[in-house]
Amino acid sequence: MVQFVQIVVNGVFTGGVYAIIGIGLSLIFGVMRIVNFAHGVFLVVGMFTTLFFFERLHVDPFLVIPLVVLVGGLLGIVLERFLLEPIVRAPEHASILMTVGIGLVLSNLLLFAFGDAPQIINTRYSTSTWHLGPITFSTALTIAFVLTVVVIGGLALILERTDLGRSIRAAAQNADAAELQGINTRRVRSLVFGIGFALAALAGALLLPQLFAHPSIGPTYTLKAFVVTVLGGMGNVAGAIGGGLLLGVTESLGAAYVSSSYRDAFGLAAFLLVLLLRPAGLFGRSRT
Template sequence: MDSAQTTALIQTVAQGLLTGGLYALIGTGLSLIFGVMRVINFAHGDFLAIGMFITLALFRAFDLDPYFSLLVAAPVGFALGFLIQRVVLARLGDRLSEASMLATLGLGLIISNTLLLTFGAQPQNINVAYATQTVQLGGVQLSIPLIVAGLGTLVSIAALNFVLYRTELGRAIRATAQNPLGAELQGVKTAHIQAIVFGMGVAFAAIAGVLLMPLLYAFPTVGENYTTKAFIVTVLGGLGNLPGAVVGGLVLGVIESLGAFYVSNNYRDAYGLVAFLLVLLLRPEGLFGKTVKRV
């Protein structure tokens, strides 16, 4: 392999890691919700679409830089997730694990059709000066929006870890995830904690939508693809395993980039699905999940 090929490979892997960071952010929100509530949120990608369209609306109305939209999209995402858990999911009671799949699928359809009625079906983007700019690092050229997205992912995941392991709220969340009844006996209001967790998961999806907006076009059904990616990431890392979701996202990003580099960019999404199927066949509990033996 000559120097040009080596540089191209390094650039491909670097871009894959940055893209995988965004996948990790999306997957972390889904994994957090599943780890605490045992709910797979099939509307997760649609909440990401909400983040994208909030960014688009603020840019057109106030010429607000996309990244400043985080100050609006994250709180709106949290409030929306909190409200949905209290009004919809909390009412499912003992049927939560099963009925939540239909409930979140229905929510996803409501969100995508609301976006369709509000913004139309035409793909839309944001024109900012830095959208196509790159920087050179050690001979490797990387997109500025992709670097910002990677940094945003690092900050978001670091903040989540701080909350989970350095605050009383984090202790309550971990207690609810490990033993809801035991947490209740210790005075933890698990219903309130679950609403907070669902809000946090939706906020992560909205943040990812904001970070993606300078890179992609927004359209009402854009979330469907990212729901699939989030599910792949959580399965790769192990359902409910937050460090696993981060690694799963990075792995997915690198696999897609290498596949596009060596085979064809036309089948980028297929490479992740192949990896997903292989993990299901060889290690169904995920790369970092625990095997449960039935006796």
């Protein structure tokens, strides 16, 4: 029983970070109708930005986070302006191919810059733990989880309470109508892509103390992001939180009780089933 709780707790903590990745992807899909195939690479960009600041300036990875978010946001806005805005009216395969291309270019640039060796950050808390009764918590994942909750809360506030949030929600519902109401949908798209990139980069920074960074691991996280958003319903931001937690727990239970080498397959199988049987996601209303 203790072991089971332990596994679920680990799953929930990882799932929180998955939720952040998924929220960004879902937001981008909701507003721009783009399935971002570069999303996992954005996460890797976040990892290497963190690594860069940590190694050059010796700043603690968790303190670097605001900088990582800023860099991610700016990169996202620039990419949107120059590469995605021109193809807003193009058929949907154009945006798939474009984001595949962006992902390839970014990951190869990281290879040029940081080389082929897997890198890791060693901090005091990388391997340290704390205990609650019989349950063990990784310090790094705990900090990551707390930050995740804060960020998701903050994002929810922005979406619900601010003008920007209202514009984003309006654009997601009906871009043409939003445009008619005087919302600059062009600007909204740029910002949303920036937010999506920033969230992915943040997830990278949060995961780095736990994982290796390597330029080629992007697609793995792109797939996880797809799984999270499809489970939660494409474009359903709140659903992505549920999708993230679900994926985290499923992976962790599957790895513990079935087989760890099939860890990634569980998420994919769930993804395929949901796609076929409940295309609106587990938490969305299925359309008639």
